[in-house]
Amino acid sequence: MIRISDLSVHFGGVVALDNITVDIKDDIVGVIGPNGAGKTTLVNVLSGFVLPDSGTVDVEGVDLLSLAPHKRARWGLARSFQKVQTADNLTVADNIWVSLDTSASPGMKKHAALNRVLDYVGLADMADVPAHKLNPCQRRMTELARCLVASPRIVLLDEPGGGLSEMEVDKLRQVIGNIKTIFGAQVLLIDHDVELIKSVCSKTMVLDFGELIAFGPTETVLQDENVKAAYLGTEIKV
Amino acid sequence: MDVISHFRQESRTYAALGFVAICVIVLPVVIDSIWVKVLTSAVIFTLAAYGISLLYSQLGLVNLSQVALIGVGGWIMLRLNYAVQLPFELNLLVSAVITAFIGMILALPAMRMKGLYLALITLMVAGGFQIIFSAIQFPNGGAGFLGVALQSPGEMRRPLIAESDTAYLRYSIIVVVLGVMLAAAHNRGRPGRAWAMIRKSEANAMAAGVNVTLYKLWCFTLSGFLAGVSGGLLAGALKILDAKSFPAGESILLFALSIVGGVGHWMGAVIAGFLYRVVPAIFNNIGIDADLSLVIFGAALLHAIMTAPNGIAGQLSSLFQSLGRQNK
Ligand SMILES: Nc1ncnc2c1ncn2[C@@H]1O[C@H](COP(=O)(O)OP(=O)(O)OP(=O)(O)O)[C@@H](O)[C@H]1O
Ligand SMILES: [Mg+2]
Numbered sequence: 001m002i003r004i005s006d007l008s009v010h011f012g013g014v015v016a017l018d019n020i021t022v023d024i025k026d027d028i029v030g031v032i033g034p035n036g037a038g039k040t041t042l043v044n045v046l047s048g049f050v051l052p053d054s055g056t057v058d059v060e061g062v063d064l065l066s067l068a069p070h071k072r073a074r075w076g077l078a079r080s081f082q083k084v085q086t087a088d089n090l091t092v093a094d095n096i097w098v099s100l101d102t103s104a105s106p107g108m109k110k111h112a113a114l115n116r117v118l119d120y121v122g123l124a125d126m127a128d129v130p131a132h133k134l135n136p137c138q139r140r141m142t143e144l145a146r147c148l149v150a151s152p153r154i155v156l157l158d159e160p161g162g163g164l165s166e167m168e169v170d171k172l173r174q175v176i177g178n179i180k181t182i183f184g185a186q187v188l189l190i191d192h193d194v195e196l197i198k199s200v201c202s203k204t205m206v207l208d209f210g211e212l213i214a215f216g217p218t219e220t221v222l223q224d225e226n227v228k229a230a231y232l233g234t235e236i237k238v
Numbered sequence: 239m240d241v242i243s244h245f246r247q248e249s250r251t252y253a254a255l256g257f258v259a260i261c262v263i264v265l266p267v268v269i270d271s272i273w274v275k276v277l278t279s280a281v282i283f284t285l286a287a288y289g290i291s292l293l294y295s296q297l298g299l300v301n302l303s304q305v306a307l308i309g310v311g312g313w314i315m316l317r318l319n320y321a322v323q324l325p326f327e328l329n330l331l332v333s334a335v336i337t338a339f340i341g342m343i344l345a346l347p348a349m350r351m352k353g354l355y356l357a358l359i360t361l362m363v364a365g366g367f368q369i370i371f372s373a374i375q376f377p378n379g380g381a382g383f384l385g386v387a388l389q390s391p392g393e394m395r396r397p398l399i400a401e402s403d404t405a406y407l408r409y410s411i412i413v414v415v416l417g418v419m420l421a422a423a424h425n426r427g428r429p430g431r432a433w434a435m436i437r438k439s440e441a442n443a444m445a446a447g448v449n450v451t452l453y454k455l456w457c458f459t460l461s462g463f464l465a466g467v468s469g470g471l472l473a474g475a476l477k478i479l480d481a482k483s484f485p486a487g488e489s490i491l492l493f494a495l496s497i498v499g500g501v502g503h504w505m506g507a508v509i510a511g512f513l514y515r516v517v518p519a520i521f522n523n524i525g526i527d528a529d530l531s532l533v534i535f536g537a538a539l540l541h542a543i544m545t546a547p548n549g550i551a552g553q554l555s556s557l558f559q560s561l562g563r564q565n566k
Pocket of ligand 1: 011014016033034035037040041082
């Protein structure tokens with residue numbers, strides 16, 4: 001369980017996160033909100049790239065904010081970035097190895113973990129392809145595989161569906177939807193694609209101007225008047 | 239790996255082996271004694287250039303203090319030579335390790351910097367060593383810790399198997415090949431993966447659990463190690479080192495030639511070493527002012543920068559412009 005209390009982040013005059021308090025227990029939780037709502041900032045705080053002005057984050061008794069970013073990763077917090085970040089001159093397998101390198105399990109298990117995750121995201125026959133030859137979807141999948149390979153406890157995904165075709169999002173849906181069952185990790189999924197959120201997230205939180213304006217079962221949240229108002233003028237397809 | 243790329247890999251390995259074999263077996267036989275000396279120092283500077291290339295190609299970091307670190311390696315090598323009766327190889331290793339350590343310490347404050355600022359810091363380090371070297375000179379067997387006497391009372395020993403100049407050239411080639419292989423092994427393994435990820439995005443590397451500071455330091459340390467080996471070999475080649483041989487400007491020149499030669503490949507470092515040492519010697523030999531080689535290097539650098547695939551070109555050209563103004 002991720003327990004966030006009184007979390008606030010300011011950038012100059014901008015309130016990116018405003019006193020967020022929430023307990024995240026469910027397997028896959030969605031985070032939605034209009035542009036600039038603070039979704040990425042939340043992920044950045046959890047993964048250590050933004051220091052909050054106040055507040056605490058407690059995961060299973062661990063004070064997450066006290067760890068350096070790379071230590072959080074080794075502890076079991078994996079994340080992807082809004083902009084895909086595969087290292088172009090490394091192969092798919094080597095991109096994934098970067099995460100394996102930093103995890104503690106012995107070599108033989110690592111090869112097994114690599115093959116398993118490559119199978120899972122459907123890149124089994126592309127292990128030796130350099131990343132610069134991949135299409136956007138394959139890059140996303142490589143990144144997801146990197147997030148999943150080292151037995152994470154929490155996976156934070158920042159708009160993994162951005163720029164993907166409908167068919168590719170279908171594939172993504174399957175990959176994300178089964179993370180908990182196959183890898184045992186809790187998932188926090190940011191996306192603008194409400195259909196994707198609806199189909200995989202049992203619960204969803206909605207941010208607007210840094211405020212948590214709704215949190216609950218996805219269907220209920222999407223019917224919420226405040227949420228509809230926040231999205232007024234933008235294209236939420238509820 | 240598919241068959242074709244495997245084949246390419248193999249043929250590349252054979253090409254490298256062939257090149258080394260020619261250097262070790264044929265070259266020392268066919269060239270006369272002056273050129274043996276010139277070639278030896280070209281080979282030695284190749285290794286230091288490979289260190290520059292490593293930092294630049296793997297992490298995009300500009301190191302303008304490599305020749306200063308060669309001086310450090312050379313100083314320690316000479317110091318050890320006159321202080322202890324240990325084998326050449328052991329002294330060489332100790333010199334390289336200490337130089338690597340010094341390189342690491344110097345890189346520490348630079349860790350949070352990038353691009354031009356980092357380059358300027360490394361240049362200041364080079365300037366600092368230039369002053370230190372001219373103050374303390376290089377040991378030549380004199381008394382005390384600094385070990386400087388007006389006339390050298392001792393002699394720099396060479397390895398027992400490489401007393402002659404020709405043998406020492408062969409010896410240097412083999413040591414340099416080992417050094418390049420050490421760095422190449424890093425590139426292919428865990429550090430290489432971490433470096434590639436850091437180069438793509440430090441944030442992403444951290445998110446993957448990579449200790450970014452540690453791996454950057456590691457690269458600096460490895461580059462310093464290679465400079466240290468170069469310095470130690472140079473001490474053995476020349477037997478005495480001159481404080482005037484390691485000014486900051488030489489570090490800039492070696493960096494520039496590494497870019498001209500091409501970073502990220504051992505052949506680029508070989509070219510850099512060749513340009514740095516052999517071209518001026520050729521000019522001397524045919525009666526042209528050796529400084530003219532600088533003009534040619536400048537043109538070559540301009541060419542390299544303008545056609546450089548990665549976008550640090552603008553940064554570097556402005557760096558060299560500002561340095562050029564300073565030197566005037
Ligand atoms: N490093 C930063 N410095 C200054 N302001 C920032 C920084 N990061 C985010 N902000 C601001 O904080 C607010 C929240 O940004 P954030 O990136 O978290 O939004 P988001 O919900 O992820 O938006 P999007 O859907 O466009 O990705 C925005 O107003 C943004 O401009
Ligand atoms: Mg965002």
